[in-house]
Amino acid sequence: xxxxxxxxVLKGGQSLEREVSLRSAANVExxxxxxxxxxxxxxxxxxxxxxxxxxxxxxxxxxxxxxxxEDGTVQEILEILNIPYTGSGVLACVxxxxxxxTKAIFTDAGIPTPPACAFGEDAFRExxxxxxxxxxxxxxxxxxxxxxxxxxxxxxxxxxxxxxxVPRGIMSALSYDNHVMLEQFIPGREIAVxxxxxxxxxxxxxVEAVFSGxxxxxxxxxxxxxxxxxxxxxxxxxxxxxxxxxALQCYQxxxxxxxxRIDMIIDADxxxxxxxxxxxxxxxDTSLLPKAAQAAGLSFDDVIExxxxxxxxxx
Amino acid sequence: xxDGQGAPxxxxxxxxxxxxxxxxxxxxxxGIKSSAMRDLMSLTERPEIISLAGGLPDTxxxxxxxxxxxWEAVATKYKASSLxxxxxxxxxxxxxxxxxxxxxxxxxxxxxxxxxxxxxxxxIALAIGAFIDPGDIVIAEGxxxxxxxxxxxxxQAQVIHIPLDxxxxxxxxxxEHLDRLDSQGRQPKLxxxxxxxxxxxxxxxxLERRHxxxxxxxxxxxxxxxxxxxxxxxxxxDALPSLYELDAGAGGVVYLSxxxxxxxxxxxxxxxxxxxxxxxxxxxxxxxxxxxxxxLGQRFIIEYLRRHDWRQHVGRLNIIYSSRRDAMLAALxxxxxxxxxxxxxxxxxxxxxxxxxxxxxxxxxxxxxxxHQVAFVPGGAAFLDxxxxxxxxxxxxxxxxxxxxxxxxxxxAAIEAMTALQRAFGGGV
Numbered sequence: 001x002x003x004x005x006x007x008x009v010l011k012g013g014q015s016l017e018r019e020v021s022l023r024s025a026a027n028v029e030x031x032x033x034x035x036x037x038x039x040x041x042x043x044x045x046x047x048x049x050x051x052x053x054x055x056x057x058x059x060x061x062x063x064x065x066x067x068x069x070e071d072g073t074v075q076e077i078l079e080i081l082n083i084p085y086t087g088s089g090v091l092a093c094v095x096x097x098x099x100x101x102t103k104a105i106f107t108d109a110g111i112p113t114p115p116a117c118a119f120g121e122d123a124f125r126e127x128x129x130x131x132x133x134x135x136x137x138x139x140x141x142x143x144x145x146x147x148x149x150x151x152x153x154x155x156x157x158x159x160x161x162x163x164x165x166v167p168r169g170i171m172s173a174l175s176y177d178n179h180v181m182l183e184q185f186i187p188g189r190e191i192a193v194x195x196x197x198x199x200x201x202x203x204x205x206x207v208e209a210v211f212s213g214x215x216x217x218x219x220x221x222x223x224x225x226x227x228x229x230x231x232x233x234x235x236x237x238x239x240x241x242x243x244x245x246x247a248l249q250c251y252q253x254x255x256x257x258x259x260x261r262i263d264m265i266i267d268a269d270x271x272x273x274x275x276x277x278x279x280x281x282x283x284x285d286t287s288l289l290p291k292a293a294q295a296a297g298l299s300f301d302d303v304i305e306x307x308x309x310x311x312x313x314x315x
Numbered sequence: 316x317x318d319g320q321g322a323p324x325x326x327x328x329x330x331x332x333x334x335x336x337x338x339x340x341x342x343x344x345x346g347i348k349s350s351a352m353r354d355l356m357s358l359t360e361r362p363e364i365i366s367l368a369g370g371l372p373d374t375x376x377x378x379x380x381x382x383x384x385x386w387e388a389v390a391t392k393y394k395a396s397s398l399x400x401x402x403x404x405x406x407x408x409x410x411x412x413x414x415x416x417x418x419x420x421x422x423x424x425x426x427x428x429x430x431x432x433x434x435x436x437x438x439i440a441l442a443i444g445a446f447i448d449p450g451d452i453v454i455a456e457g458x459x460x461x462x463x464x465x466x467x468x469x470x471q472a473q474v475i476h477i478p479l480d481x482x483x484x485x486x487x488x489x490x491e492h493l494d495r496l497d498s499q500g501r502q503p504k505l506x507x508x509x510x511x512x513x514x515x516x517x518x519x520x521x522l523e524r525r526h527x528x529x530x531x532x533x534x535x536x537x538x539x540x541x542x543x544x545x546x547x548x549x550x551x552x553d554a555l556p557s558l559y560e561l562d563a564g565a566g567g568v569v570y571l572s573x574x575x576x577x578x579x580x581x582x583x584x585x586x587x588x589x590x591x592x593x594x595x596x597x598x599x600x601x602x603x604x605x606x607x608x609x610x611l612g613q614r615f616i617i618e619y620l621r622r623h624d625w626r627q628h629v630g631r632l633n634i635i636y637s638s639r640r641d642a643m644l645a646a647l648x649x650x651x652x653x654x655x656x657x658x659x660x661x662x663x664x665x666x667x668x669x670x671x672x673x674x675x676x677x678x679x680x681x682x683x684x685x686x687h688q689v690a691f692v693p694g695g696a697a698f699l700d701x702x703x704x705x706x707x708x709x710x711x712x713x714x715x716x717x718x719x720x721x722x723x724x725x726x727x728a729a730i731e732a733m734t735a736l737q738r739a740f741g742g743g744v
Binding site for chain 2: 019176
């Protein structure tokens with residue numbers, strides 16, 4: 001065990017995932033206390049900088065999901081204040097928060113990701129982008145996954161199965177962000193691979209989310225018992241190795257550090273498709289990373305200690 | 316903020332498995348699902364947000380000097396006894412006052428027919444808990460009180476919503492449903508209704524329908540649970556008799572009310588008036604939950620009622636609330652699209668507005684909070700069957716007229732943004 005530190009756990013924030021963050025942070029704080037650290041619990045609001053200056057933590061554990069926490073904002077503040085923090089730096093966060101940017105980086109790196117296109121709200125209101133939806137459907141087919149470009153926890157996602165569903169899905173997605181992504185729907189198994197480490201990152205065993213609904217939505221994610229998390233996922237050795245390889249490639253190409261989670265689909269032909277990568281994976285009671293760690297023989301506290309040990313500065 | 320816990324507690328388990336409770340929850344607890352909407356509502360407490368979402372009375376209207384005077388009287392007169400447990404049914408003196416309040420509204424109850432509860436919410440929970448087994452049918456208005464939704468869900472009730480119009484619950488529709496159920500050999504256990512200034516519907520059941528409902532329920536032998544938190548919050552019109560009064564002691568109505576809206580929700584004191592046989596069951600239910608309602612809260616109310624006329628306080632509230640209601644209705648006329656409709660409440664705390672079908676109020680809320688800093692309750696929260704997706708509840712009691720005007724303006728801007736999108740898709744706007 002490392003020597004006790006004053007750890008500020010940044011939580012809450014103002015995003016739609018605020019409550020998820022509070023649930024993650026409660027588990028993180030409990031683990032840090034069990035590990036003997038002194039916990040300073042900080043609900044991020046407009047007094048954040050003043051609070052950090054007053055409390056002078058040795059290190060910050062960032063447990064804010066979505067806007068503010070995963071988009072590089074608090075990381076930029078911590079860089080300026082010169083306080084080491086857990087997880088990825090500013091750039092990796094900025095790049096992973098926007099699914100459009102992430103997809104472009106993955107595509108450039110040759111990482112398979114479902115084809116997609118994206119529009120801002122203004123494109124529909126001012127430039128007649130709605131008239132191009134026929135071409136979108138020709139290119140990407142149906143069903144389409146319609147999702148906000150910058151939103152986590154599957155909030156605002158619709159599976160559009162017919163042309164009539166598409167505008168409705170766009171209206172919904174644009175309620176949660178001002179950019180919408182329309183992505184080819186890949187039917188298959190929902191797999192998440194968590195990675196921990198920085199210099200020598202390690203992929204934890206893949207976890208499969210088995211759920212009854214249309215897709216792995218918010219309700220399925222956070223209602224205990226609604227989704228079965230199979231860890232390790234029932235994959236052939238070759239496929240398990242492939243998802244780990246792809247996950248590590250994503251992690252490295254994005255410049256992640258500390259920890260992260262890569263969400264994928266494995267289709268009927270065992271082709272792996274990467275959907276997104278998350279710099280602050282959920283740490284709630286129903287989250288995927290804790291389950292993956294358990295399958296690897298690591299306790300929740302082990303993970304927290306390792307992530308804390310990787311805390312650093314650096315854009 | 317700093318918990319100061321430097322001492323290691325590593326001797327406790329470190330092999331934490333966050334999923335270890337998953338298989339252990341009771342069936343009634345698994346009905347409670349996580350929802351993005353519930354999480355979203357937690358953002359409404361941000362200071363920059365104008366929240367028309369809460370159901371809060373304006374406690375600033377309660378005079379400071381009376382508050383201090385009453386507490387001082389409680390402290391000097393009762394001392395340690397006010398710190399002690401009390402009887403489960405509530406202090407006799409309070410139950411006598413409750414009977415007086417009910418009598419002033421036309422309903423006759425005796426103190427031994429009163430159970431003092433921890434607010435109206437506990438009264439609802441005790442009533443539902445006393446009668447509803449998993450799968451039992453409950454009739455409720457559509458929309459119904461959003462706070463009753465989790466109570467009905469955890470008791471695994473099967474809820475049938477009866478539409479509301481300007482005269483309250485549609486008795487024709489109720490009768491059709493009862494006939495249909497009857498033909499299937501089924502019967503609801505109870506009818507849960509809010510006849511006065513419905514939350515969230517904003518409407519009041521007409522006298523004719525009150526008579527019809529009491530007669531129909533008696534004929535079919537179905538218990539009515541009448542929830543009346545807002546009856547005294549009346550700005551216009553004459554008070555109508557409660558269902559409890561119309562039932563005239565026949566035992567067909569369980570009556571629920573509360574001091575939350577007429578004095579203070581912070582004291583957490585409500586009550587049930589019911590036939591003794593029913594009350595005994597609810598008394599046992601309450602014993603199992605909390606033994607008794609707060610003695611301090613009860614003493615506060617007793618001392619207040621001894622010294623002051625609650626009707627005067629409510630009279631002041633009603634003047635303030637009615638101006639706020641007017642501000643809200645004016646703002647809605649100015650800001651909401653022509654196709655929108657809304658209730659014109661003559662009392663209570665809420666307006667219920669319904670938007671064109673292409674607008675989902677859950678989505679509108681996400682946009683409203685994030686981009687317009689304003690919040691309301693989306694209509695889906697007032698149903699157990701997925702209805703209400705185009706409606707919203709707006710509260711006018713807890714914000715100033717200026718904030719209400721600005722808040723409705725902001726919601727109007729969010730609606731306009733979504734309407735412009737809908738137009739872009741060639742939708743019927």
